[in-house]
Amino acid sequence: MADPPPIDIVEGGRLDAAEYRALRADAGWSDPRASDEELNRALGRSWNVCARTTGGALVGMGRLIEDGAMYASVWDMIVRSDHRRRGIGGAVLEALMRRAGDRDLVSLVATELGAPLYRRAGFAERSRGSTAMVWRRL
Numbered sequence: 001m002a003d004p005p006p007i008d009i010v011e012g013g014r015l016d017a018a019e020y021r022a023l024r025a026d027a028g029w030s031d032p033r034a035s036d037e038e039l040n041r042a043l044g045r046s047w048n049v050c051a052r053t054t055g056g057a058l059v060g061m062g063r064l065i066e067d068g069a070m071y072a073s074v075w076d077m078i079v080r081s082d083h084r085r086r087g088i089g090g091a092v093l094e095a096l097m098r099r100a101g102d103r104d105l106v107s108l109v110a111t112e113l114g115a116p117l118y119r120r121a122g123f124a125e126r127s128r129g130s131t132a133m134v135w136r137r138l
Contacts (some may be wrong), residue, residue, distance in 0.1 A: 006075065009050075009051055011048075015061060017039035017043070017097055023061060024078065027080075049099075050093040058080075059088065060088045061076060062076060062092040062096050063076045070103060074076060110123070
């Protein structure tokens with residue numbers, strides 16, 4: 001069996017709404033209600049880590065939204081289904097956590113598939129008596 005093609009982890013990477021929608025669809029996630037223009041603005045406001053093939057195809061990503069001092073949140077950790085189990089998610093998370101630096105708290109919302117990776121990285125549902133909670137529009 002041939003080795004998988006090399007993947008470039010691009011810190012501070014850019015992606016567009018179409019790439020983002022395609023990656024979400026591959027993961028079985030819902031399509032955002034936002035327009036492409038709104039998505040492009042949102043993607044431009046976050047610090048993104050993109051995993052791309054040497055040909056430039058997006059195969060994974062993660063986003064960091066932060067306040068610059070105390071708090072950061074990891075969002076949209078996605079690896080394309082045909083590229084999973086190759087260390088891409090771990091490499092993306094590692095880059096995001098380097099960027100988060102010494103923030104007091106880094107949060108995320110985990111899927112069942114991603115939860116083991118985040119637990120290995122030290123994330124937990126409870127911390128120092130606090131419980132993570134989320135509100136979602138129905």
